[in-house]
Amino acid sequence: MAFDEEPSSVVTYPTFAELNDILSIHFEIVTSVLEFGMPTFIVRWPSGDVGTNEQQDMVFKELTDMTKPLKVWPLVRWKNKAAGEYFIRFVPIQKPGPSNVKINYALFVATLASIAIGGLLQATSPVFLTLFYPGGWTYLDIAFVTITFMLALMGIIFTHEMGHYLMCKRKGIEASLPYFIPGLPQIGGTFGAFISQKSPPNNREELIDMGLAGPLAGFAVTLVVLFIGYLMSVPVTAQELIAIDEAFPGMSGELATPYLFTLVGYLFIDFVPPGGTLYMHPVAFAAWVGMLVTALNLFPIAQLDGGHALRAIVGPRWHKQIGWVALLIMLLTGYYLMAILILALSAGGGHPGPLNDTVKISNGRIVVFILAMIILVVCIPPLWQMMGFF
Numbered sequence: 001m002a003f004d005e006e007p008s009s010v011v012t013y014p015t016f017a018e019l020n021d022i023l024s025i026h027f028e029i030v031t032s033v034l035e036f037g038m039p040t041f042i043v044r045w046p047s048g049d050v051g052t053n054e055q056q057d058m059v060f061k062e063l064t065d066m067t068k069p070l071k072v073w074p075l076v077r078w079k080n081k082a083a084g085e086y087f088i089r090f091v092p093i094q095k096p097g098p099s100n101v102k103i104n105y106a107l108f109v110a111t112l113a114s115i116a117i118g119g120l121l122q123a124t125s126p127v128f129l130t131l132f133y134p135g136g137w138t139y140l141d142i143a144f145v146t147i148t149f150m151l152a153l154m155g156i157i158f159t160h161e162m163g164h165y166l167m168c169k170r171k172g173i174e175a176s177l178p179y180f181i182p183g184l185p186q187i188g189g190t191f192g193a194f195i196s197q198k199s200p201p202n203n204r205e206e207l208i209d210m211g212l213a214g215p216l217a218g219f220a221v222t223l224v225v226l227f228i229g230y231l232m233s234v235p236v237t238a239q240e241l242i243a244i245d246e247a248f249p250g251m252s253g254e255l256a257t258p259y260l261f262t263l264v265g266y267l268f269i270d271f272v273p274p275g276g277t278l279y280m281h282p283v284a285f286a287a288w289v290g291m292l293v294t295a296l297n298l299f300p301i302a303q304l305d306g307g308h309a310l311r312a313i314v315g316p317r318w319h320k321q322i323g324w325v326a327l328l329i330m331l332l333t334g335y336y337l338m339a340i341l342i343l344a345l346s347a348g349g350g351h352p353g354p355l356n357d358t359v360k361i362s363n364g365r366i367v368v369f370i371l372a373m374i375i376l377v378v379c380i381p382p383l384w385q386m387m388g389f390f
Helices: 018-024 053-068 099-124 126-132 140-172 204-232 238-247 259-271 284-296 307-313 317-332 335-347 363-381
Strands: 028-033 037-046 072-081 084-090 177-181 190-194 234-236 275-280
Touching: 018 037, 028 259, 028 275, 037 072, 037 275, 037 335, 037 363, 053 084, 053 307, 072 190, 072 284, 072 335, 099 126, 099 140, 099 177, 099 284, 126 238, 140 190, 140 204, 140 284, 204 259, 204 284, 204 307, 204 363, 234 363, 259 275, 259 284, 259 363, 307 317, 307 363, 317 335
Parallel strands: none
Antiparallel strands: 028 037, 037 084, 072 084, 177 190, 234 275
């Protein structure tokens, strides 16, 4: 919850004396009041000397551990950074009810089915069958292509979500199992997946780790799938391209090609006949869908994965302003539906931040965030080129 947000439930708080005793171990208490029905303190480091990042992190983790038995979380924000003063508000630990895992399983099966239909559409394309099975095909061939497409695409989406889930478990953040979202078979059969976070991250470090673990894990699998897709693709001469267009008019369209597709394609340039191309295997299309999902999640907006990571680096004001710029870029590049969905769900584009929003993250994590933004750029399918922009 945000610092200025009222609690959604009323609880019996520990006494001010108990909280005073805990805070006094490391801080001088300036004042204490009951604000929004919650005990709120202004504290400062002795003599105003703020410790190192490591010292601050250790102290606030100890504070969280000591107040957890009292069934409260310490919400920490700066009051006066130069003077080493904090606002610390104790909010009730909110325990949502257990998830109904039957919903998770049902959505997983439904998504498998929609991806299977998407793979079947790829496997039974007349152009694909003509190029990949010129001597004739069997139902086993179609089953093989469908299953490999399912494994490739579900492998990307599943790894992405398990990256989030396992990082949450590692950091002690409660989270649900992944909710997979069935999609249109024509575009792969899935709209991705998400997990429901049931407790907040303690600090900025946990927030950025949780946000980037999913897309980075999914991207690693996407790279593997892309290379396999290229290896399974077949070279097509210029004459064969003409013959395909004549035999199957309007059935050999092209997708907006991410820059990463082009970069990896240079490694296979010797396999491309002069004037021809590589006709991509459905597994390569699974990589394309994986890149799309990865890129859209990495946009630094609201509470998307990239939005979590950005909020770990900057404060709420800059997070919201950068988010609006990123949303405008999303609109300009042709991702209208995603932009509209974010507008509808983001509640103004804000982010509550972690419990402790005062300890800076390491430079190494900032470098990882920059790497994630590069991944966004190389993975996003350039719809704007298809629309004649730029």
